[in-house]
Amino acid sequence: MATADERNTRTIHTAACLIIGDEVLGGKTVDTNSAYMAKWCFNLGMNLKRVEVIEDNEEEIMEAVKRMSDRYDFVVTSGGIGPTRESSHDDITYQSIAKAFGLKLILHEEAYQKMKKLTKPRKDEPNFSWDVESPQKTARLRMVRLPIDESRDLSKQALFPQDDLWVPVSVVNGNVHILPGVPRLFQALLEGLKPFIVDRLVDPEGKGIIRVIISTPKAESSVASYLTELAEKVAPKGVKVGSYPRWGKKNNSVTLVGRDREYLESLVPEVLAAVDGKRIATESEDDEPAPLS
Numbered sequence: 001m002a003t004a005d006e007r008n009t010r011t012i013h014t015a016a017c018l019i020i021g022d023e024v025l026g027g028k029t030v031d032t033n034s035a036y037m038a039k040w041c042f043n044l045g046m047n048l049k050r051v052e053v054i055e056d057n058e059e060e061i062m063e064a065v066k067r068m069s070d071r072y073d074f075v076v077t078s079g080g081i082g083p084t085r086e087s088s089h090d091d092i093t094y095q096s097i098a099k100a101f102g103l104k105l106i107l108h109e110e111a112y113q114k115m116k117k118l119t120k121p122r123k124d125e126p127n128f129s130w131d132v133e134s135p136q137k138t139a140r141l142r143m144v145r146l147p148i149d150e151s152r153d154l155s156k157q158a159l160f161p162q163d164d165l166w167v168p169v170s171v172v173n174g175n176v177h178i179l180p181g182v183p184r185l186f187q188a189l190l191e192g193l194k195p196f197i198v199d200r201l202v203d204p205e206g207k208g209i210i211r212v213i214i215s216t217p218k219a220e221s222s223v224a225s226y227l228t229e230l231a232e233k234v235a236p237k238g239v240k241v242g243s244y245p246r247w248g249k250k251n252n253s254v255t256l257v258g259r260d261r262e263y264l265e266s267l268v269p270e271v272l273a274a275v276d277g278k279r280i281a282t283e284s285e286d287d288e289p290a291p292l293s
Helices: 033-044 058-071 093-100 109-118 135-144 183-200 220-237 261-275
Strands: 014-020 047-054 074-078 104-107 145-148 169-172 176-179 210-216 240-244 252-258 278-280
Touching (some): 058 074, 058 093, 135 145, 252 261
Parallel strands (some): 014 074, 074 176
Antiparallel strands (some): 104 145, 240 252
């Protein structure tokens, strides 16, 4: 079993995303954060191996974060910390993750000072004061009481990716990064994490993973045999072959995904000929409505 410090320093090969929120499961909110993270991981060369959506339930959160922390190098959670819902009963992510790893929730002084400095006064709280105890202050302090391992370096357990945001990214067990669910904040903080992890990427220069997209007029069934053989041939080189029907469109898509650009490019002529295809930059580039039958 790796220690938290080992998880915090090892090379990042795999990633996972945990979306927490009854509002997502209930259809009230559409999850866009996992899609954003998928693109972010792809561009950095991380293999996003798992995305889960779970309810605001302590036991569910505890089970999921412990399992993901153990299996994946880089884990992000989204939701349930209340940056815009300060007194919500379902903002239980911090307390659940703290309990999962046997940690205390401790007031993070730097986050608290940033909160006081950067939080704008609210019109519905004209008499609010940081110097006076109140239910509003108590609710706000919940957002800067973080899961802290007192035996470890505090600077590795709370990161501040954006200078203009007081919201910290709490890092638990070395690899679980707790982010808010609000898309604007989630995206800003995720982008800001890159400098903190770039030295641990498989490719620190940030070339990421390469995707070649080929449009073909052939049905998926007619190219399946060839693509199966191709996938077996290129797998030892770390290349994945995909086939995606474009429902309602004239053409379908074939993709080649890998890290070795030169090798991928060497495959393109063969694939183009085999599927009677043409190379495109985006999947929608070659969209034409399918003929009515």
